[in-house]
């Protein structure tokens with residue numbers, strides 16, 4: 211059992227490993243190549259009776275745990291959306307871990323509450339949001355659940371929190387929206403059958419005219435439309451719904467408008483993208499994840515609301531032991547979301563935002579976007595390659611076109627993806643758009659260089675040519 215004084219003896223070994231890891235991250239297979247159960251078999255079935263020296267555990271971590279890790283911060287991780295980090299963020303997380311504070315209310319750590327308030331203010335300004343207040347949540351899924359609950363209370367005049375639901379409330383989002391919306395609708399007790407998938411236009415954004423038709427139909431049938439979720443950057447193809455049109459519909463029918471910009475929200479720090487949120491003043495809530503494309507460790511999700519009082523009215527609960535003298539003067543963030551307990555997440559965010567400065571963040575994101583366009587130019591010349599969409603932020607979306615029909619194209623596209631991933635040299639995933647398998651490649655890693663992208667293109671080309 212270690213004492214605080216032992217830290218200086220042990221920590222250098224861990225620091226040395228971290229430094230080597232980050233410097234040599236390119237030498238690891240991006241996607242873990244282990245089979246199911248392989249790692250579990252290396253860990254004894256029973257907890258040891260005697261203690262183990264942490265240096266031995268470090269060795270076991272290297273030999274038995276590391277092979278089962280997928281390296282999310284490898285520059286050739288182009289799958290899903292990134293969960294990128296930075297040295298700045300890591301240093302902040304160090305301090306958060308050392309403090310080990312539980313920052314549920316202002317009294318339990320005033321700095322955590324006040325730094326969070328300032329960081330949300332910085333982010334709001336950086337993204338060009340209205341002067342709304344915000345709170346850090348763990349994930350966009352939680353933030354969207356919070357928004358849906360706020361919408362539910364608005365739709366029922368605050369009666370559902372007290373008595374449960376007695377009405378049929380409807381939630382609308384495009385058919386390209388993230389799965390967390392449907393999950394949230396279920397958890398909020400609204401019933402997944404009351405989740406309405408709105409058709410999309412050829413660019414995969416929500417067809418807002420169809421949205422209005424669906425709302426009219428539901429009203430005629432006696433349901434209450436309660437929330438519309440607008441997606442800024444869909445998971446499949448980074449499509450942008452028209453917020454400007456959607457808020458008009460929401461206003462007309464008095465419906466909560468939640469904006470899910472989980473991934474693409476980071477790119478709002480670039481002025482050229484501000485058109486995406488035209489009309490935001492008329493929306494009710496907005497979420498994006500600094501833990502995706504803003505170099506801040508998972509988890510860190512920024513949730514902004516127009517009406518804080520409404521949020522508090524939905525989530526506040528005040529048992530005797532949480533009553534404090536400072537209440538009313540300060541933000542007690544436990545009332546701004548679901549869990550009582552909260553990590554000090556604002557610290558790593560501060561290290562990133564102040565450590566980089568806005569200009570460096572902008573330069574980095576612009577570079578990622580520019581590189582994606584450059585890759586599209588290179589791919590123009592490849593045989594049998596079709597772009598599903600083009601020119602979308604830092605993503606590239608392609609499929610194989612063999613001329614032998616959709617089924618064959620899909621089979622080949624999937625084989626190319628598996629081939630790339632089995633090399634361990636890069637990691638990509640696919641999605642399906644209108645029945646077509648699409649490779650989606652995202653360039654958003656913190657320490658990505660164009661030479662990494664050239665290396666990736668070699669790996670991809672090797673697989674691609676197998677089907678010529």
Ligand SMILES: *Cc1c(COP(=O)(O)O)cnc(C)c1O
Nearest residue numbers: 349350351388390443470472473
């Ligand atoms: C990633 C993502 C989510 C889910 O984010 P979590 O923070 O993992 O819950 C939701 N919506 C969109 C558009 C996303 O890109």
